[in-house]
Amino acid sequence: xxxxxxxxxxxxxxxxxxxxxxxxxxxxxxxxxxxxxxxxxxxxxxxxxxxxxxxxxxxxxxxxxxxxxxxxxxxxxxxxxxxxxxxxxxxxxxxxxxxxxxxxxxxxxxxxxxxxxxxxxxxxxxxxxxxxxxxxxxxxxxxxxxxxxxxxxxxxxxxxxxxxxxxxxxxxxxxxxxxxxxxxxxxxxxxxxxxxxxxxxxxxxxxxxxxxxxxxxxxxxxxxxxxxxxxxxxxxxxxxxxxxxxxxxxxxxxxx
Amino acid sequence: xxxxxxxxxxxxxxxxxxxxxxxxxxxxxxxxxxxxxxxxxxxxxxxxxxxxxxxxxxxxxxxxxxxxxxxxxxxxxxxxxxxxxxxxxxxxxxxxxxxxxxxxxxxxxxxxxxxxxxxxxxxxxxxxxxxxxxxxxxxxxxxxxxxxxxxxxxxxxxxxxxxxxxxxxxxxxxxxxxxxxxxxxxxxxxxxxxxxxxxxxxxxxxxxxxxxxxxxxxxxxxxxxxxxxxxx
Numbered sequence: 001x002x003x004x005x006x007x008x009x010x011x012x013x014x015x016x017x018x019x020x021x022x023x024x025x026x027x028x029x030x031x032x033x034x035x036x037x038x039x040x041x042x043x044x045x046x047x048x049x050x051x052x053x054x055x056x057x058x059x060x061x062x063x064x065x066x067x068x069x070x071x072x073x074x075x076x077x078x079x080x081x082x083x084x085x086x087x088x089x090x091x092x093x094x095x096x097x098x099x100x101x102x103x104x105x106x107x108x109x110x111x112x113x114x115x116x117x118x119x120x121x122x123x124x125x126x127x128x129x130x131x132x133x134x135x136x137x138x139x140x141x142x143x144x145x146x147x148x149x150x151x152x153x154x155x156x157x158x159x160x161x162x163x164x165x166x167x168x169x170x171x172x173x174x175x176x177x178x179x180x181x182x183x184x185x186x187x188x189x190x191x192x193x194x195x196x197x198x199x200x201x202x203x204x205x206x207x208x209x210x211x212x213x214x215x216x217x218x219x220x221x222x223x224x225x226x227x228x229x230x231x232x233x234x235x236x237x238x239x240x241x242x243x244x245x246x247x248x249x250x251x252x253x254x255x256x
Numbered sequence: 257x258x259x260x261x262x263x264x265x266x267x268x269x270x271x272x273x274x275x276x277x278x279x280x281x282x283x284x285x286x287x288x289x290x291x292x293x294x295x296x297x298x299x300x301x302x303x304x305x306x307x308x309x310x311x312x313x314x315x316x317x318x319x320x321x322x323x324x325x326x327x328x329x330x331x332x333x334x335x336x337x338x339x340x341x342x343x344x345x346x347x348x349x350x351x352x353x354x355x356x357x358x359x360x361x362x363x364x365x366x367x368x369x370x371x372x373x374x375x376x377x378x379x380x381x382x383x384x385x386x387x388x389x390x391x392x393x394x395x396x397x398x399x400x401x402x403x404x405x406x407x408x409x410x411x412x413x414x415x416x417x418x419x420x421x422x423x424x425x426x427x428x429x430x431x432x433x434x435x436x437x438x439x440x441x442x443x444x445x446x447x448x449x450x451x452x453x454x455x456x457x458x459x460x461x462x463x464x465x466x467x468x469x470x471x472x473x474x475x476x477x478x479x480x481x482x483x484x485x486x487x488x
């Protein structure tokens with residue numbers, strides 16, 4: 001196995017695992033489509049990174065922060081729902097990205113690219129993913145309680161605003177990492193499909209989170225292996241692998 | 257000013273939503289070991305009052321608690337039972353304690369079979385779900401238990417089970433209970449104090465003393481016939 005593929009496997013497996021873990025909460029909060037919208041917000045940043053040859057995750061993070069800030073400002077100025085504003089801003093982001101994205105880089109921006117990874121990039125990604133895991137683990141039960149009832153959570157001492165802000169930040173960072181492997185169009189799938197797979201075959205919360213994490217990681221590993229064999233972009237292969245795991249889970253579905 | 261024996265003192269409470277008053281100038285005191293029932297028609301501000309008492313809503317006036325731990329159960333229709341992660345009852349209880357013996361003991365105390373611990377929310381009947389919630393609320397030994405229409409959607413037999421259960425915990429755990437209900441029978445049977453609320457205080461005191469047909473007429477705006485039960 002080449003070093004390039006080994007690095008791609010470690011990076012993708014790690015991002016898949018953390019996306020699966022965070023996605024398990026996103027599904028319960030019915031925020032699954034938010035990941036897609038955030039993915040689109042990253043595209044102008046990814047385009048700039050490709051144009052000026054710097055790290056795509058850095059570009060993605062900067063534009064994600066800018067996009068979230070714009071959405072927040074619009075929310076203060078209008079009476080529109082968050083989902084509506086997100087749709088406006090992510091469509092504008094997509095259009096902006098296509099304005100200055102070089103033709104030959106479009107595939108990379110939209111579908112991701114796991115070639116030419118450096119050990120430093122992989123190490124930084126793994127460390128960020130570990131930090132994300134412990135941050136979300138710390139608020140996980142509070143977030144589940146809040147999805148049952150925000151009143152129940154608040155009267156049990158949960159700081160909802162802080163937890164929601166932390167969770168959104170973690171999702172944004174995960175999306176910025178995920179853009180590298182699946183591109184700007186498919187980050188929602190990276191977050192949502194493993195959780196759907198896990199929900200089909202879990203009978204308790206522990207199983208659900210573990211299976212979602214493993215399904216996320218496994219799909220990425222399978223996608224990268226397929227990329228190594230077929231030499232076509234890993235992004236679509238990862239999402240197809242994830243969808244196949246989901247299909248398999250339907251046959252083993254719990255009765256609930 | 258908070259009295260030594262009082263668990264809650266509310267003074268000049270006013271709650272408004274977008275400028276429209278919901279509750280005006282409400283003052284009352286709840287003593288330790290009271291069962292205070294808040295009675296009133298739909299839209300009287302009962303749920304709003306319970307939420308304001310726990311800082312879940314902005315208000316004017318003063319709310320002063322003299323309690324270590326307060327547990328609150330919102331109305332069942334405010335709780336999400338579908339589209340949740342596959343959380344089972346044991347895991348839900350584990351949000352409050354990791355001691356499985358305490359969990360098993362509590363599930364037995366609320367009259368549920370231990371086998372239900374592996375069930376998910378949507379596998380319980382409405383009555384089982386409410387009893388499970390009461391057990392959850394009591395897991396960390398609160399001084400005060402606040403319940404908003406705990407028997408909404410439950411049949412008469414189930415209602416009696418829930419209130420008997422609450423009465424048992426009230427006796428055994430030295431609880432103070434604040435409760436919203438529409439059921440006058442429950443007021444006569446269990447309340448030590450009652451507040452009649454319709455955006456403002458219509459009456460407050462012991463049910464025997466304040467729940468006259470005239471007061472109920474004022475509260476509900478229609479004649480209400482009732483039959484008094486003997487207190488247990």
